[in-house]
């Protein structure tokens with residue numbers, strides 16, 4: 001709070017302005033649900049330097065509004081601006097995240113005017129915050145209750161459903177009735193193409209990354225019992241039972257494990273204590289302060305897995321205090337511990353690739369496509385404007401685009417490294433897709449060879465460069481997998497072009513047969 005070296009009257013005026021500002025700033029206390037609403041409304045009313053948008057994204061089981069707020073200094077309709085989100089208090093009795101998010105918002109708006117890094121971040125990112133996803137559970141929870149499951153779930157007694165078991169699962173069918181809070185967050189995610197996210201929890205100090213869910217059959221049996229139990233006490237007991245029978249859980253890793261480990265490490269290393277491996281009560285010591293979810297304890301229906309597998313949004317589960325609902329007097333130091341970690345974490349939204357899919361003739365965005373980074377078996381999709389993002393570590397990559405009505409395209413790109421004192425910057429691509437339904441002379445449509453592989457038809461590259469054959473096989477394989485998967489919740493709305501896929505496979509087989 002340096003107000004400047006002003007003397008006399010001016011100094012007093014500035015001092016008063018400063019003091020008044022700090023006073024209307026947040027006090028370190030737990031805001032109850034109506035106070036939280038007030039704080040968010042006051043925040044939007046009193047913020048002039050950056051844009052804010054407060055929105056009720058749905059209501060809880062007890063019909064308490066779920067307030068989400070957006071902070072950005074980017075222009076309304078600018079393309080290529082990544083969206084990030086932070087969600088607090090998904091478990092009602094894990095309350096620290098609520099207040100950490102409010103403090104982070106306050107920090108961003110104050111620092112915007114005096115720190116060019118924060119200014120750059122807000123100028124180039126849309127940040128969304130949902131301080132509480134479970135106002136019901138919070139309302140029945142008690143300050144000072146460090147452990148236990150009371151108030152964890154939603155509903156009148158905070159005992160209806162565990163919201164972090166309530167999302168569609170990547171490997172299993174989730175039969176637990178979908179709760180209004182979950183529906184609200186899923187709808188929110190349908191509307192906004194989030195690419196980086198975190199859910200804030202308590203009860204441990206660790207950055208946890210996907211998957212939480214495991215493919216394994218034996219686990220399925222247990223899941224069914226948990227589903228039947230539908231009660232966190234019982235789940236807790238079953239989970240402990242599972243852990244006892246199987247003391248070392250194998251990790252359940254995503255194809256983007258390198259990125260997730262990096263993100264978790266960024267958080268842990270910038271947190272004042274997490275990276276040291278904080279042991280809570282008789283809990284586990286996490287090396288480097290990070291863990292794969294399933295390696296800690298597996299469960300299905302978690303929010304982070306859903307974010308990643310359904311929306312291509314990299315989400316971590318951040319456990320930020322041993323005590324689930326510590327005394328408010330603990331909040332200042334909890335905020336200090338997490339401040340830099342949150343800032344460095346959200347900056348990671350600018351590491352990787354972004355781009356837009358365009359029709360090579362009309363130049364209009366192509367919004368229906370399956371995208372994959374070559375070698376990473378996880379499909380993602382463009383936005384309605386044909387935009388896409390993928391967080392990636394420095395290196396050489398290829399992106400595969402399969403859009404109905406267009407030739408498959410594979411485009412290479414580089415993600416650069418950034419030193420600690422540099423601002424990160426996304427690699428930007430424009431991918432022109434060649435319409436496969438309009439009959440054309442392929443040669444005429446091929447871009448000049450000086451252009452780096454933009455919109456190139458795979459079938460042509462196969463003829464020229466033997467090396468791409470494997471890529472095409474991968475492509476076809478991808479098609480078949482997707483069509484085989486199409487019953488799952490994740491592929492809903494995808495209409496795999498089986499016929500054309502089959503046809504091109506036969507052509508390739510004939511080609512290979514003749515050549516080899």
Ligand SMILES: *[C@@H]1O[C@H](CO)[C@@H](O)[C@H](O)[C@H]1NC(C)=O
Pocket residue numbers: 032033034035
């Ligand atoms: C929140 O606390 C205020 C007092 O600070 C009280 O008047 C109000 O009823 C409380 N609201 C809820 C929803 O608990």
Ligand SMILES: *[C@@H]1O[C@H](CO)[C@@H](O)[C@H](O)[C@H]1NC(C)=O
Pocket residue numbers: 035038039042
């Ligand atoms: C919000 O602003 C109103 C009116 O300015 C004020 O009465 C109220 O105390 C403020 N609430 C909080 C939580 O800051």
Ligand SMILES: *[C@@H]1O[C@H](CO)[C@@H](O)[C@H](O)[C@H]1NC(C)=O
Pocket residue numbers: 038041042045
């Ligand atoms: C914020 O501003 C709106 C519109 O000016 C007003 O209706 C609302 O009462 C204000 N809220 C607070 C908490 O100051």
Ligand SMILES: *[C@@H]1O[C@H](CO)[C@@H](O)[C@H](O)[C@H]1NC(C)=O
Pocket residue numbers: 114115116117118343
């Ligand atoms: C801006 O904030 C970041 C993060 O707190 C810090 O590392 C940097 O030194 C600050 N820059 C200036 C110019 O104050």
Ligand SMILES: *[C@@H]1O[C@H](CO)[C@@H](O)[C@H](O)[C@H]1NC(C)=O
Pocket residue numbers: 073116117119120123
């Ligand atoms: C952020 O945007 C504002 C308004 O366009 C501009 O004046 C400012 O220079 C930008 N700051 C940075 C660090 O890019």
Ligand SMILES: *[C@@H]1O[C@H](CO)[C@@H](O)[C@H](O)[C@H]1NC(C)=O
Pocket residue numbers: 377477481
């Ligand atoms: C890709 O992932 C899906 C779903 O996990 C799996 O069924 C399939 O076997 C994987 N394909 C390859 C080529 O690894």
Ligand SMILES: [Zn+2]
Pocket residue numbers: 091094201202
């Ligand atoms: Zn939790």
